[in-house]
Amino acid sequence: MQTITPEQMDKIDANSEKLGIPRVLLMENAGRAVAEHLKNSLKDIADRKVVVVAGTGNNGGDSFVAARHLAGYGVRVTVILLGRDLKTSEAALNWRGLKSMTKTVKVLTLDHPSFDEALEKHVLGADIIIDAIFGTGIRGVLREPHSKAIDLINRSKAYTLSVDIPSGLDPLTGEIHDKSVIADATVTFHKPKTGLMKRRDIAGEVVVAPIGVPPEAEEGV
Numbered sequence: 001m002q003t004i005t006p007e008q009m010d011k012i013d014a015n016s017e018k019l020g021i022p023r024v025l026l027m028e029n030a031g032r033a034v035a036e037h038l039k040n041s042l043k044d045i046a047d048r049k050v051v052v053v054a055g056t057g058n059n060g061g062d063s064f065v066a067a068r069h070l071a072g073y074g075v076r077v078t079v080i081l082l083g084r085d086l087k088t089s090e091a092a093l094n095w096r097g098l099k100s101m102t103k104t105v106k107v108l109t110l111d112h113p114s115f116d117e118a119l120e121k122h123v124l125g126a127d128i129i130i131d132a133i134f135g136t137g138i139r140g141v142l143r144e145p146h147s148k149a150i151d152l153i154n155r156s157k158a159y160t161l162s163v164d165i166p167s168g169l170d171p172l173t174g175e176i177h178d179k180s181v182i183a184d185a186t187v188t189f190h191k192p193k194t195g196l197m198k199r200r201d202i203a204g205e206v207v208v209a210p211i212g213v214p215p216e217a218e219e220g221v
């Protein structure tokens with residue numbers, strides 16, 4: 001299978017934008033692919049508790065879209081945001097949308113008075129976890145509460161689906177510098193990242209989802 005480095009994926013993203021396909025459209029396709037994979041591969045999804053553990057970058061943004069689609073299928077979804085400031089306009093837009101879905105989506109943020117206890121309760125009580133803490137944007141030593149969230153996800157008995165790449169895995173080399181989510185499946189976008197294909201033991205089933213990148217965006221990359 002042809003793989004791609006995180007740097008190449010960034011260039012393809014930027015080229016798509018120049019061709020008139022903004023990142024928010026690719027994000028919509030990415031998040032919907034995650035939700036559809038869960039709906040098609042797990043039985044009775046509407047009866048399961050889905051917990052999304054999200055970071056503040058575009059990996060988290062993909063998961064906000066997935067949460068919205070899952071809510072549309074009648075699934076009970078809780079989204080836990082491991083930070084205060086969304087780093088991109090696309091992630092912020094999808095977060096605002098999610099927060100307005102007050103009847104169908106629960107959100108847990110760092111403003112919760114007992115955030116750590118609530119994080120533990122939700123993650124250990126989940127039937128399905130969507131891991132969207134980090135994708136290709138992971139850098140350096142893991143901070144808190146991200147590090148603790150990875151430990152909890154790995155302690156949980158839930159089916160775990162990672163968005164693009166298991167959080168903690170180096171997307172280029174496949175190394176684990178500290179710790180990584182161990183996933184049952186990974187839905188990766190456009191083409192699998194080089195590091196992912198080196199660590200099938202951590203990634204679980206790898207599903208490659210097209211996200212509507214114009215083929216012209218790959219020219220010269």
Ligand SMILES: NC(=O)c1ccc[n+]([C@@H]2O[C@H](COP(=O)([O-])OP(=O)(O)OC[C@H]3O[C@@H](n4cnc5c(N)ncnc54)[C@H](OP(=O)(O)O)[C@@H]3O)[C@@H](O)[C@H]2O)c1
Nearest residue numbers: 023026027056057058059134135136137139141142143164
């Ligand atoms: N067009 C699209 O929408 C599109 C296309 C392709 C892929 N994607 C998705 O976007 C992802 C890449 O998004 P991204 O570049 O925004 O990066 P990201 O993978 O979402 O990671 C960036 C976030 O992680 C935090 N972070 C990084 N290292 C950390 C550490 N050691 N400890 C704690 N927090 C840390 C950053 O916070 P700080 O900045 O504070 O460090 C930032 O909030 C891909 O993997 C894919 O899922 C989206």
